[in-house]
Amino acid sequence: MITLRTARQNDADALAEIYLGCRRDMRYAPLMHSDQAVRQWFAGVLLPAGNVWLAERDGAIAGFVACSMQDGALWLDQLYIRPGLQGRGIGRALLDHVLRQGAAVCRLHVFQANPGARRFYEAHGFTLLSLGDGRDNEERCPDALYQWVRVPAGNQ
Structure with missing residues (x-):
């Protein structure tokens, strides 16, 4: 069973470990910060900013999502699932929670x-807006910009 809740300050280390584990598996995108710097960023910046939710599965933190508002749009800044737990509905539960916020x-x-x-987001209604060469991200890795638009209730 998956349960969702708002992330708390004392979740910082567990969320940082999920992030670091996932990023280590991304051989194409080097980690730009030390493990300690990542942990400090989670504890001192990400969690205090709010808009971070986590998923628990069988009582353990299985993944998290972090969002922010910018230029009138909700930005999904982070969505990471503990390595080995992908494909079990955790990401879908977190994404659905974010999209139900009303943006x-x-x-x-x-x-x-x-x-x-990319397949995950496309399967959940996101469309590709543009491809980037990586100059705008700290890893300098080519990226893709996706967008989801809420369908008005009468148009479904």
């Missing part, structure tokens, strides 16, 4: 070299 538009960037993530 008319949700955008995100994903690395072009991550076909699994």
Whole structure:
């Protein structure tokens, strides 16, 4: 069973470990910060900013999502599932939670070299807006900009 809740400050280390585990598996996108810097960023920046939710499966943190508002759109900034738990509905539960928040538009960037993530977002109604060469992300890896638009209730 998957349960969702707002992330708390004392979840910072567990979320950082999920992030680091996932990013280590992304051989195409080098980690640009030390593990300690990542942990400090989670504890000192990401969680205090709010809009972070996590999923628990069988009582353990299985993944998380972080969002922000920018230029009138909701941005999905982070969505990571603990390595080994992908494909079990956790990402879908987190994404559905975000999209139910009521924003008319949700955008995100994903690395072009991550076909699994691209298929996931496309399967959930996101459309590709543009491809980037990586100059706008710290990893300098080619990325893709996706967007989801809420369908008005009468047009479904």
